Amino acid sequence: MVISIGFEGSANKLGIGIVNDGNVLSNCRRTYITPPGEGFLPRETAQHHRDKILDLLQEALDKAKVSPKQIDVVCYTKGPGMGGPLVSVAVVARTVAQLWNKPIVAVNHCIGHIEMGRVVTNSDNPTVLYVSGCNTQVIAYARNRYRIFGETIDIAVGNCLDRFARVLKLSNDPSPGYNIEQMAKDGKRFLPLPYVVKGMDVSFSGILSYIEEQANKLLDSKDYTPEDLCFSLQETVFAMLVETTERAMAHCGSQEVLLVGGVACNERLQEMMGEMCAERDAKLYATDERYCIDNGAMIAHAGALLYLSANATQWEDTTCTQRYRTDDVEVTWR
Template sequence: MVIAIGFEGSANKLGIGIVKDGEVLSNCRRTYITPPGAGFLPRETAQHHRENILEVLKEALDEAKIYVKDIDVVCYTKGPGMGAPLASVAVVARTLAQLWNKPLLGVNHCIGHIEMGRLITGAENPTILYVSGGNTQVIAFSRNRYRIVGETIDIAVGNCLDRFARILKLSNAPSPGYNIEQLAKKGKKLISLPYCVKGMDVSFSGILTYMEERANQLLKDGYTKEDLCFSLQEHVFAMLIETSERALAHCNSKEVLIVGGVGCNERLQEMMDIMCKERDAKLFATDERFCIDNGVMIAHAGAEMFQSGTRMSWEDCTITQRYRTDAVVTTWRRE
């Protein structure tokens, strides 16, 4: 039996979660929300995490109904992510590991999403679409690593949606992507937009620039904000479905798992489900409790690492803004 506590703070979500042998004991979170039209910057985001982390820690321990002595390992997000927020949370995790005299493990953020998705949905060996504000990857498991078989060559799909929300001055509460999704449900006119798939890779900067330059004129021409959101979603999600379908066929897989913050989007799930049914495959996805950045995914992935014998020296418990999914040897998984 392993009880792990996980600290996540790679972007604007601060999360602390506790797991006990795959059972979620607590999953507490705070989100740094900026005014409409503004994104979140590293310094202010890190300040938000510092100001809230002790309160969230107390909340997580209270909700889990455990004592510090019960915890076996402290886990934190090593990367990828924004430097200042990552560091602000890692400092707390390192300090607590020393105060509590517990082992410390740095967890890959992307691996955290994947392992949480597998735990919650029960997917065994899926082709994975990982879509968030900072990452867009199509992933398959092979030879003890999660291999990236396709990815964005410029910006992530979540970043594309967030930046378009700023153009329309949409609220950042609860998230810009969620507000785009709600408007898109009311869209009726599909605008033809640039579509960029290059082999297994996708590009979103062109479609974003196209929309940035034409949004105001399109609104003057009689298109609504709902139409613009609908059209953008349909195009970027179609790119993701195309590359996912190609990976599914190449890997001869019968399962697709969507993880990451954008994975909550009901339209993305609907489009992926249509593709899966056409290929006699099954779709697995989670809701906002587990697809949006959270501490419990770091705790669970860290617990898996810990149980498989992974240990980290103090010198290795650092952070890195660039930490590839395929850089991690999955000691807890075999072919």
């Protein structure tokens, strides 16, 4: 058994979690929330993380009821993510590892989501749809790698939803995507939007540009409500994701789908994916916001798996990589 502590700060969520052999002892988080109509920038996000991280570290230790002496390994997010926030959290993780005289493990953020989803849901070998503010990938495991079967060729689905929320001046609390989801529930009229699936890949920038250009005109004419536009955008982009996921399932002969990442909390996406799985006699696995949204526990868990199977990261390799691909990691624990 290994007790690991994980530090996550690749975007606007700062998380520290402590995990003991797959059991979550604590999973504490702080979110940097900007005013309506604004996104979050690297410098300000990194400052938020620096301001909150020491208090969050103490909170995580207190909730887990463990002392630094009981921690076996320190894990942190190496990437992918925003440079400033990644580095600000990595510096603290490296410092803690030195102060506590513990080994350190650099973790791929995407792998953290996948392994946390697998342990929480008890899924075996699922086709994974990883959807968040910064990432959109359809993934399946093969020959010691998580292979990317399809992905966005421009912006992530979460980024598409978040940016449209800014057009409507929706609140960023708790998140713009969540507020779009709630508004979409009251949408009644569907606006046809571009549907861009290219083989196994998807594209969202054209959809976003189109609805951004049309939004004010449609709202001023009273032909569509903000709820209608949220509904139309969600239905279109989620249908694209269900299509590419089903294609990957057919290719791999898979009977399981695992949804991970912040957008995976969306109940409408879960419903649409569930309908597709039911038609294929397949199983859908999803988690709630505790583990879908970026968190420290997922980094602690994935780091522990890597530590037990391949040992700690060499000190000179404890850097950050903004574009750290899911398929760059050799999966030594499966």
